[in-house]
Amino acid sequence: MINIHGIGWITKEEYGCIARGEKIPYKNVVEFDSFLRKRIFPCPFKNFGRLDRISKLTCYAIALAMKDAGISYIPQKRQDIGIVGAGDSGSLQSDIDYFKDYLDCGRTLSRGNLFIYTLPSSPLGEAAIHFGLQGPLLYTAAPEEPLRTAMTIASEMVLSGETPAILAGMTEDGAAVYFVLMKDSVSNKNILCDEKDIRAILNKGMTFKKMIKELLNLRKGNN
Amino acid sequence: MESRRISSSNKIKAVVVACDVVTAFGPGVDACWKGIISGETAISELKRFNTQAFQSGHAATIEGLKYLQKDSLVMQMFRLMFKKNPPSVPKDAKLILATTKGEIDLLEKKFLRGKGNASNANLRYLLKKVSALAGIQDSGIIISAACSSSSAALARGASMIRNGYSDCLLITACDSVTEFVYSGFSSLMALDKIAARPFDKDRRGLSLGEAASYALLMSEARAKKEKREIMGEIKGWGLSDDANHMTGPSRTSDGLIMAISKALKSAAVVASDICFISAHGTGTLYNDEMEMRAFHSVFKKRIPVYSVKGAIGHTIGSAGLVEAIIALRALKEKTVPPTVNLKTADDDAWGWVSDKKKTLTRNNAALITNAGFSGINTALVVG
Numbered sequence: 001m002i003n004i005h006g007i008g009w010i011t012k013e014e015y016g017c018i019a020r021g022e023k024i025p026y027k028n029v030v031e032f033d034s035f036l037r038k039r040i041f042p043c044p045f046k047n048f049g050r051l052d053r054i055s056k057l058t059c060y061a062i063a064l065a066m067k068d069a070g071i072s073y074i075p076q077k078r079q080d081i082g083i084v085g086a087g088d089s090g091s092l093q094s095d096i097d098y099f100k101d102y103l104d105c106g107r108t109l110s111r112g113n114l115f116i117y118t119l120p121s122s123p124l125g126e127a128a129i130h131f132g133l134q135g136p137l138l139y140t141a142a143p144e145e146p147l148r149t150a151m152t153i154a155s156e157m158v159l160s161g162e163t164p165a166i167l168a169g170m171t172e173d174g175a176a177v178y179f180v181l182m183k184d185s186v187s188n189k190n191i192l193c194d195e196k197d198i199r200a201i202l203n204k205g206m207t208f209k210k211m212i213k214e215l216l217n218l219r220k221g222n223n
Numbered sequence: 224m225e226s227r228r229i230s231s232s233n234k235i236k237a238v239v240v241a242c243d244v245v246t247a248f249g250p251g252v253d254a255c256w257k258g259i260i261s262g263e264t265a266i267s268e269l270k271r272f273n274t275q276a277f278q279s280g281h282a283a284t285i286e287g288l289k290y291l292q293k294d295s296l297v298m299q300m301f302r303l304m305f306k307k308n309p310p311s312v313p314k315d316a317k318l319i320l321a322t323t324k325g326e327i328d329l330l331e332k333k334f335l336r337g338k339g340n341a342s343n344a345n346l347r348y349l350l351k352k353v354s355a356l357a358g359i360q361d362s363g364i365i366i367s368a369a370c371s372s373s374s375a376a377l378a379r380g381a382s383m384i385r386n387g388y389s390d391c392l393l394i395t396a397c398d399s400v401t402e403f404v405y406s407g408f409s410s411l412m413a414l415d416k417i418a419a420r421p422f423d424k425d426r427r428g429l430s431l432g433e434a435a436s437y438a439l440l441m442s443e444a445r446a447k448k449e450k451r452e453i454m455g456e457i458k459g460w461g462l463s464d465d466a467n468h469m470t471g472p473s474r475t476s477d478g479l480i481m482a483i484s485k486a487l488k489s490a491a492v493v494a495s496d497i498c499f500i501s502a503h504g505t506g507t508l509y510n511d512e513m514e515m516r517a518f519h520s521v522f523k524k525r526i527p528v529y530s531v532k533g534a535i536g537h538t539i540g541s542a543g544l545v546e547a548i549i550a551l552r553a554l555k556e557k558t559v560p561p562t563v564n565l566k567t568a569d570d571d572a573w574g575w576v577s578d579k580k581k582t583l584t585r586n587n588a589a590l591i592t593n594a595g596f597s598g599i600n601t602a603l604v605v606g
Contacts, residue, residue, distance in 0.1 A: 078466050080481075090346050090367070095330055095403070102406055103334060108276035115407035116469050116596060119323055120346070120367045125597020128464045134478060136462030137599050138375050141346055141365040149364050153379065160386050162462065162485070 001184045002155045002195035005165075006071070008064025009177040009212055010057055015040070017068035018215045019192045036060060042067070043075050045130055050113055052094050054171050055123035058085060061176035062127045062167055069180035070190045071165075073131045082135030082166040083124045084154040086146035089172065090120040090139070123171065135163035146170055148202045151179065155195050158183050175208045193218055235390075236443035237381035240451035241311065242548045244436040245304040246535045247283035255545070256552050259534045259560045260580055266418040266430045266536055272402040277409035279416050282400045283432035283536030291336060295326035296399035297349065300435035301356055310357065310393070310439055313449075317389045318354050318363030321376035321396040323540040325349040328401045353395055357437075367540070369595025370503070371462075372396065373436070374543025374603055378460035380440045390442040397435040398539035405431060411470060419506030419537070420564040421530035422515070422572040429505040432536020436544040455551040458588060458604040459490025465598030472513035472594060479517040479592060482600040487521075490604035492588055494522050497604070499559045499583065501550040501591040504530020505537055506564075514592060515571040528575040533564030543593045543601060550589045550605055557583040 007018035015036070016023040029035040033056070037048055040063050051059070062083070066073065073079070094117040102110040116122055120139040128137055136157060142149040147170040154168035158181050165187075169178030181195060201214045243251065247265035248258035258265060265283045271290050274280035288299045330344035346365045354363050368375040373396035380392040398404075408414055408431060415428040446453055463485065465478035473479070487494060500522075502514050511530075518528060531549055538545055553560055559581040568576050588606035 078477075080463075082462070082464075088345075088347070089342070090365075092330075092342060092345055095324075095327065095344065096341055098407070099330060099334055099403055102403075107273075107402075107406075110406040110410040112407070112410040112470075115410055118403075118407065119369050119596055121369050121595075121597055121599065122469065125369075125464070125469055125599070128466045128598065129468065132466050134464050134466045134481060136375075137464040137597065138366055138368040138372075138379075138462070140367070141350075143347055143351065143362045156382065156386060156388065160382055162382070162460075162489075 002158055002181050003184055003191045004179050004193050004195055004198055005182055005190050006065050006069025006180040006192060007177065007215055008061045008068055010060045011175040011208065015060065015064060017064050018219055019068045019190065021216065021219055040064060051126055052117040055117065055126045057176040058123040058171045059127045059130060061169060061178040062131060065167060065178040065180050066131065071180065075130065075132060078132040078134040080135050080164055081133045082157060082163040083127060083133055083137050084140060084150045084166060084168045085124045086140050086150035086170040087120060087172050088146060090141060091118050094118050135166060145202065145205065151199065151202065154181050235385050235387060237384035237440050237457045238443050238446050239438050239454045239551060240441050240446050241439040242437060242454060243304050243308045244434055244545050244548055245285060245300050246434045246545060247285055247432055248535065250303050250307045252548055252552060255535065256549065259531055259549065259563065262561050262563055262578065264418055264534050264563050271400065277405060278412060279414040281417055281430060283430060284400050285433055291328060291332045295328050296401065297326055297397040297435060298352060300397055301353060304435050305356055310437060312357050312359055312393050312439060313391050314360050316359050316361065316391040316393045318357065318359055318361045319366055319376045319380055319392060319394050320350050320353050320363060321366050321373035321540050321544065322346060323367055323369060323372055323398055324404055327403050328399065331401060331403055357393055359393060368599045369597055370539055370542055371593040371595045371599045371601040372540035374547065374591065374593045374601040375462060377438065377457060377544060377547055377603060378462060378601060381457035381460060384440060384442050390445045392440045393437060394440060394544060395437045396541040396544040398541050399433040400431050413507055415506055418564055419532050421504035421506045421533050421562055422511050422569055422576040423565050424567045424569045426506045426508060426511060428507050429532065430536040432538040434535065434538035434541040434545050436541050436548060438544060438548065455554060455605050458606050459486045461485025461489060461602045463600045467598050470596055472509050473598065476513050476517040476520065478598055479514065479594060479600045480520050482602040483517060483521050483590065486602035486604050490588065492604060496588050497526060497590045498585050498587060499527040499589050501546045501589060502528050502530050503593045504532055506532055510594060512571065525574045527559040527581055529560050529562045531560065533562060543591065547591050547603060547605060550591050554586045554589055554606065557586050559583060
């Protein structure tokens with residue numbers, strides 16, 4: 001059986017942890033990044049400013065999910081935890097940013113630090129580096145319900161023993177959510193719910209905001 | 224792709240029953256195999272766009288493709304491949320498409336020619352086209368894991384079969400050489416000026432290549448029931464991440480060692496069962512060094528190692544699948560391909576790599592390794 005040990009989420013207005021029942025508004029803060037960085041990352045995030053927006057949101061949601069699951073980390077100390085991330089548009093915005101910049105430079109020079117975010121898996125790579133996650137890492141997309149696809153892949157990887165724990169989630173439209181999945185034989189601590197409970201919510205195909213509301217209800221046992 | 228088991232056995236074998244490639248050697252596995260075995264390189268002067276400002280002016284491109292025209296380069300490749308050797312794909316097959324940049328030339332076309340829409344480059348549209356072209360009902364999924372994309376997709380497909388979630392999958396992969404991709408690799412100073420020389424003492428960087436490929440996977444039981452030719456088995460796989468650097472490989476190789484160890488365990492084999500390694504072997508200083516360090520750590524005795532990237536270039540998201548197909552062919556032919564463009568093996572690769580093809584005395588299992596940006600590693604055991 002696969003259990004969910006923590007869920008972290010962030011939108012343009014608020015962020016939180018499901019098991020902890022946290023829902024923190026931040027839309028009125030002046031400096032979006034510096035405020036969130038100090039609040040969300042327990043360890044300093046090297047070069048966070050150069051990350052693209054999808055990478056930042058992904059890393060925020062992963063930090064919150066790990067905190068929710070009670071998984072601590074120290075940069076440089078690695079753990080066999082994987083990441084499966086999903087999205088609707090991949091790296092499209094970063095592709096546009098890179099190519100426009102290249103054209104603006106007269107098609108002679110391009111910037112490597114923009115190019116690296118033109119891979120859909122790069123935001124997950126940034127998270128793997130900061131949190132020291134050495135398990136399987138891949139990006140997935142599907143015509144319908146990419147988040148459900150990411151959850152399916154992640155739970156099958158854990159079930160088949162490819163990795164003992166995995167983060168699965170999605171970043172899109174200025175919002176991100178990540179779930180921590182583990183097999184019950186790996187850890188019985190901090191279990192929030194069965195993976196099937198999450199699947200039942202995802203199957204409803206609701207908006208991000210409504211999904212978070214349902215997830216928070218799940219903690220209260222109202223589902 | 225719902226998680227619904229069609230069987231509960233965990234001993235189901237995932238076998239390859241059909242496959243094909245289109246590379247710079249032209250359409251077909253035969254063309255690619257013959258090119259590599261003869262020690263030729265398909266890397267040549269790149270005429271698709273102006274390369275004067277870049278670190279190199281060479282790549283391994285497929286002849287006859289039209290750039291910035293109606294169809295994207297990768298769709299032209301798929302058409303070429305499916306036209307020459309149409310796969311007999313059951314309608315109930317699941318679809319996985321592995322790529323990094325898919326139809327990125329459609330985005331280029333928008334900005335360079337003002338035609339189309341940048342969002343046409345969304346990978347989901349490509350998935351829909353490939354699904355229609357292959358004539359299957361499944362809407363499919365994309366897997367993107369940098370230069371390990373298609374080996375991760377193969378691992379995913381094999382896992383679905385082994386664990387009873389499906390008994391037939393079409394794994395497809397593609398990436399092309401475009402100005403977008405070329406300028407990016409050039410900006411990272413990753414390119415050899417002329418042609419990649421994997422594992423050579425004087426290697427200077429990689430050469431970009433392009434390819435489309437597919438492999439039809441089935442459970443052994445279904446393959447036998449449908450009287451399909453079994454070309455080989457995906458015996459095991461391991462995926463890991465270095466968690467170290469976005470573009471630079473690990474200086475300790477622990478990520479790749481982990482992936483190889485997981486793959487051997489998954490295949491229920493030991494290191495001595497592996498008769499050769501198809502390495503990622505990009506030709507960059509650090510990648511090849513990282514891989515050799517991992518091989519020295521896992522394999523106590525020297526075994527043949529080769530890279531196909533001196534011949535067909537680095538085909539990015541398609542690399543793992545093309546290399547797995549070539550490795551299966553090598554097992555069938557009992558021949559280890561040469562490492563094209565190798566002149567003097569680097570000290571750590573000496574005795575492992577060769578510029579000559581080699582006859583295999585045993586052909587039980589082969590290892591295929593891939594590594595990509597974000598520190599993603601994959602290892603596959605085929606046999």
